[in-house]
Amino acid sequence: MTDLRVESSEDVHSPTGMELFRVSKVYRGGQGVYDASLVLNSQAIHGMIGANGSGKSTLLALMAGQQFPDSGQVLYGGIPVHEHAHTLSNICLVKTHERSWENYTLKQIFSFAALLYPNWDAGTAEELMDKFQLNAKKKYKNLSRGGQSMAGIIKGLASRASLTLLDEPVIGLDASMREIFYKALLEDYSRFPRTFVMTTHLIDESENLFEYITYVKKGNVAYHGPAEDLSAKASYLTGASSLLEDLTKDQRTLHVERLGGRLLLALEDLSDPSERKYWLDKGIELSPIPLQKLFVYMTQRDAANNEGGGKR
Amino acid sequence: MSFRNLMKFHWKDYRRAALTLFIVLFFVDILQVVLWRFSPSLDTGDANNLFGINRVIILIFTVINVIVTASITFPLMIGFSVTRRNFYTTTLLALVLFCISAGFVESLLFELGKSILPTLEMEVSSGKPFLTHWYVFTVSLLLVALITLLISSSFVRLGAMLGTLSVMLYVGMLNFFANYLPSIDFIDEPGMVPLVSDTPLLLIVIALLGIIGWLLYRRAPVKV
Numbered sequence: 001m002t003d004l005r006v007e008s009s010e011d012v013h014s015p016t017g018m019e020l021f022r023v024s025k026v027y028r029g030g031q032g033v034y035d036a037s038l039v040l041n042s043q044a045i046h047g048m049i050g051a052n053g054s055g056k057s058t059l060l061a062l063m064a065g066q067q068f069p070d071s072g073q074v075l076y077g078g079i080p081v082h083e084h085a086h087t088l089s090n091i092c093l094v095k096t097h098e099r100s101w102e103n104y105t106l107k108q109i110f111s112f113a114a115l116l117y118p119n120w121d122a123g124t125a126e127e128l129m130d131k132f133q134l135n136a137k138k139k140y141k142n143l144s145r146g147g148q149s150m151a152g153i154i155k156g157l158a159s160r161a162s163l164t165l166l167d168e169p170v171i172g173l174d175a176s177m178r179e180i181f182y183k184a185l186l187e188d189y190s191r192f193p194r195t196f197v198m199t200t201h202l203i204d205e206s207e208n209l210f211e212y213i214t215y216v217k218k219g220n221v222a223y224h225g226p227a228e229d230l231s232a233k234a235s236y237l238t239g240a241s242s243l244l245e246d247l248t249k250d251q252r253t254l255h256v257e258r259l260g261g262r263l264l265l266a267l268e269d270l271s272d273p274s275e276r277k278y279w280l281d282k283g284i285e286l287s288p289i290p291l292q293k294l295f296v297y298m299t300q301r302d303a304a305n306n307e308g309g310g311k312r
Numbered sequence: 313m314s315f316r317n318l319m320k321f322h323w324k325d326y327r328r329a330a331l332t333l334f335i336v337l338f339f340v341d342i343l344q345v346v347l348w349r350f351s352p353s354l355d356t357g358d359a360n361n362l363f364g365i366n367r368v369i370i371l372i373f374t375v376i377n378v379i380v381t382a383s384i385t386f387p388l389m390i391g392f393s394v395t396r397r398n399f400y401t402t403t404l405l406a407l408v409l410f411c412i413s414a415g416f417v418e419s420l421l422f423e424l425g426k427s428i429l430p431t432l433e434m435e436v437s438s439g440k441p442f443l444t445h446w447y448v449f450t451v452s453l454l455l456v457a458l459i460t461l462l463i464s465s466s467f468v469r470l471g472a473m474l475g476t477l478s479v480m481l482y483v484g485m486l487n488f489f490a491n492y493l494p495s496i497d498f499i500d501e502p503g504m505v506p507l508v509s510d511t512p513l514l515l516i517v518i519a520l521l522g523i524i525g526w527l528l529y530r531r532a533p534v535k536v
Contacts, residue, residue: 066390066534088393089313099535100388111324115317116392161393 017042017195018063018163023072025058033058034219035072040195045209047227048199050216051299056199059216060165063197064093076163089118092161094152096168102141106134106151110158119160124188128154131180145172153181157188166198178202182209203292217302231291235270238262239284254297266297318398322406325385330410333373334417337366341421349432363422367449370414374453375460378407382464390534400529404522407457415450451511451518458521465528
């Protein structure tokens with residue numbers, strides 16, 4: 001795993017993109033974000049993954065200036081985001097649920113957005129309303145869970161904000177609507193390249209969108225880098241138990257499955273070529289771990305390490 | 313986003329409720345006059361009651377409207393990437409404009425009443441001149457609006473316990489001021505400070521409430 005605090009410390013004050021520098025925001029009960037640093041490359045689609053309660057939504061709220069950090073700095077384009085009108089108008093946060101929208105119709109909500117986002121694209125909003133088959137006269141609270149997600153997606157895409165933060169935008173969407181969203185996101189991104197950050201638990205179907213992945217673990221950024229690098233180091237090893245038994249106690253082992261006399265191991269890091277050759281020579285099969293599976297294993301490992309009531 | 317667009321936002325957010333208020337006022341006044349004229353046995357009081365009811369309706373509407381501002385408009389605007397400063401300044405301005413408009417409508421109804429009701433054998437006390445009436449009612453309304461904004465913001469920002477404490481503080485403050493200014497008890501004329509001479513002090517109180525309100529909103533988070 002790459003330690004981002006080390007990796008990003010040199011260019012944390014670069015004048016472009018979103019930068020978080022040693023940011024903490026702790027809620028009562030201990031949840032939140034701890035000393036997190038992160039630099040997001042501009043004009044890219046970033047995926048943010050992490051277990052429930054790991055601090056993803058808090059990170060997005062800090063980036064959007066909706067929460068104030070207890071310590072640390074949040075900069076966009078080198079300027080602190082909090083209370084900076086021009087900077088904030090270029091940032092759009094789409095939450096999983098907008099409680100303040102409940103008593104408004106979609107027409108009203110988008111007319112507000114048209115006034116408050118300088119680059120609002122009414123054409124895109126209308127087009128997406130048609131694609132998602134939404135009725136503009138319906139109140140937000142009367143929409144299904146999926147409909148509410150669609151309304152949020154429309155706000156995110158039509159805002160044309162140079163940094164758009166989507167917090168679990170596909171919650172409640174059926175498979176076909178999710179496809180429409182992924183397609184619309186890519187089309188819009190190719191026409192108007194900008195920065196998207198999207199949290200999701202459906203990694204399998206969205207991993208192809210992401211150029212970069214941020215893995216949030218217990219309120220901190222455990223990994224940030226190219227999406228392919230996260231899973232490239234990891235590997236499945238399948239072979240005779242007698243050969244692999246010792247590896248089950250290795251710190252890198254995320255998952256163990258016994259299949260009769262055979263073992264399937266998931267190793268977090270098997271990037272050393274000589275080690276790979278060693279196992280291949282012994283007749284062990286090596287295969288890549290899909291990102292979704294890797295995420296599940298890492299989350300389970302973190303949860304297991306957390307058992308015993310240790311604080312963050 | 314421009315100041316103009318922020319004010320347009322408030323106008324879009326307010327206009328339906330404000331229009332509803334003015335329509336309600338109009339129909340309530342007509343109903344009262346009709347009842348007074350054709351069903352005197354119902355005893356709707358004298359003609360001055362009619363204006364007292366108008367003011368109470370406007371006050372209730374203002375209180376509800378301000379509670380909505382604190383609990384809904386704040387997260388709504390911040391959710392559309394508006395800064396807290398822009399939210400607060402434009403909200404205060406919209407509130408002042410609303411109070412001026414509501415004061416104007418109420419004063420206009422009072423003037424109309426003064427000229428129409430005597431023809432229906434309903435006597436109306438002469439009251440204050442139009443502009444004075446408008447000014448005094450606007451100040452009274454602003455005071456109520458700002459106090460409500462402060463209390464509802466306290467509930468939203470500080471939670472139920474500190475919010476309740478702030479209500480107690482408000483009641484204490486009212487008692488304190490009432491000792492020095494018995495006229496602001498709002499009893500002689502419902503919903504309106506009777507003495508013009510009291511208004512400068514009230515304007516100072518309104519300004520202080522506005523400053524305290526900003527301290528509450530300055531770093532207010534929006535729930536994740």
